[in-house]
Amino acid sequence: MQGVTLTDIAEDDDVAVRTGATVYVCVTCRRPGDPEDTQRPGLVLARATAKAAEGTEVEVCQVECLANCSRSLSAAMRCDGAWTYVFGGLEPERDAAALIEGAQLLARAEDGILPWRGRPEVLKRGLIARVPPLDFANKNSKEETE
Amino acid sequence: MQGVTLTDIAEDDDVAVRTGATVYVCVTCRRPGDPEDTQRPGLVLARATAKAAEGTEVEVCQVECLANCSRSLSAAMRCDGAWTYVFGGLEPERDAAALIEGAQLLARAEDGILPWRGRPEVLKRGLIARVPPLDFANKNSKEETE
Numbered sequence: 001m002q003g004v005t006l007t008d009i010a011e012d013d014d015v016a017v018r019t020g021a022t023v024y025v026c027v028t029c030r031r032p033g034d035p036e037d038t039q040r041p042g043l044v045l046a047r048a049t050a051k052a053a054e055g056t057e058v059e060v061c062q063v064e065c066l067a068n069c070s071r072s073l074s075a076a077m078r079c080d081g082a083w084t085y086v087f088g089g090l091e092p093e094r095d096a097a098a099l100i101e102g103a104q105l106l107a108r109a110e111d112g113i114l115p116w117r118g119r120p121e122v123l124k125r126g127l128i129a130r131v132p133p134l135d136f137a138n139k140n141s142k143e144e145t146e
Numbered sequence: 147m148q149g150v151t152l153t154d155i156a157e158d159d160d161v162a163v164r165t166g167a168t169v170y171v172c173v174t175c176r177r178p179g180d181p182e183d184t185q186r187p188g189l190v191l192a193r194a195t196a197k198a199a200e201g202t203e204v205e206v207c208q209v210e211c212l213a214n215c216s217r218s219l220s221a222a223m224r225c226d227g228a229w230t231y232v233f234g235g236l237e238p239e240r241d242a243a244a245l246i247e248g249a250q251l252l253a254r255a256e257d258g259i260l261p262w263r264g265r266p267e268v269l270k271r272g273l274i275a276r277v278p279p280l281d282f283a284n285k286n287s288k289e290e291t292e
Contacts, residue, residue: 024278061283067231067276076277084230085213086275129232129275130213131222132170137207 020057021079021103025049027062029072041092042073048096049075058103068128077103081135082112086128098122166203167225167249171195173208175218187238188219194242195221204249214274223249227281228258232274244268 029042043062050060068074071088077099078084085106090099098120106114112133116124175188189208196206214220217234223245224230231252236245244266252260258279262270 024282061278063278063282065276067273074275076275078277084277086232086277127213129220129222130211131224131230131232131277132207132209136170136209 019080019107020059021077021082021107022059022061023049023053023099023103024061024063024066024076024078025099026064026066026068026072026074028064029069029074031072044092045073045075045090045096048092049099052096052100053103056100056104057107058100071128074128075099077106077114079103079106079112081133082106082109083114083133084131085114085123086130087123087126088128089126090122095122165226165253166205167223167228167253168205168207169195169199169245169249170207170209170212170222170224171245172210172212172214172218172220174210175215175220177218190238191219191221191236191242194238195245198242198246199249202246202250203253204246217274220274221245223252223260225249225252225258227279228252228255229260229279230277231260231269232276233269233272234274235272236268241268 025042025046027040027043027046029045030040034041046060046062053060066074066076066086068086068088073090073092073095074086074088075090076084076086085102087099101120102114102123105119109115114123114130171188171192173186173189173192175191176186180187192206192208199206212220212222212232214232214234219236219238219241220232220234221236222230222232231248233245247266248260248269251265255261260269260276
């Protein structure tokens with residue numbers, strides 16, 4: 001699946017023009033007790049996510065610390081005109097594909113809200129927070145439930 | 147204190163032009179056991195924050211659900227060119243001024259990062275997550291510590 005492209009949505013003026021989403025993966029995240037000299041699992045997740053994004057419109061950025069350290073591993077996703085989401089409790093070897101799938105869902109969401117139904121399970125139970133889009137004025141706001 | 151205005155920072159091309167920050171306060175937040183028919187403490191905080199913002203450049207928006215329900219009350223703040231921050235564990239009668247002070251610190255932060263030193267205590271212990279600015283490319287990233 002590809003993210004929504006400009007031409008896909010340009011016919012509806014009410015829908016924000018939206019290119020692919022960006023996923024930010026925290027590369028400093030590690031687990032309590034991890035030795036200092038082992039590869040950080042956050043970096044493993046970031047690399048797996050970049051690989052999973054190949055051939056999609058999703059951009060993957062490595063970031064040092066999303067400040068969700070107590071509930072790591074952490075990633076965030078955003079897209080122009082959409083809400084921004086932060087997720088925790090991610091697994092380095094398991095959750096790259098879910099992040100890309102979520103980012104593609106977000107890019108296609110006409111209301112800018114990541115749909116609950118159809119969202120990968122780890123992006124439900126791992127939801128940490130969401131922040132409104134730039135042009136937010138209390139429109140399209142509804143509680144984060146199914 | 148006033149937020150940074152365009153003229154304050156226009157002399158330095160390396161600093162993103164930045165107007166006042168926006169604070170989003172979750173108005174659906176309530177505590178476990180709160181009766182349905184009482185005023186939601188999130189709304190009390192939102193109104194107090196709007197009042198505390200009077201005479202500043204900080205904009206206050208009410209939002210329904212920042213998806214930080216387990217660690218409410220919740221608020222987020224953002225500013226063009228700066229990181230976005232989510233906070234939890236806020237108190238309706240206590241924390242409006244801290245949110246405005248934090249938003250003003252963020253608007254003045256040349257590196258777009260809310261400084262740890264000088265930050266109101268509740269914005270340290272209540273930090274839930276942060277998300278990079280739009281133009282982020284792994285610059286200005288450093289771990290969230292003092």
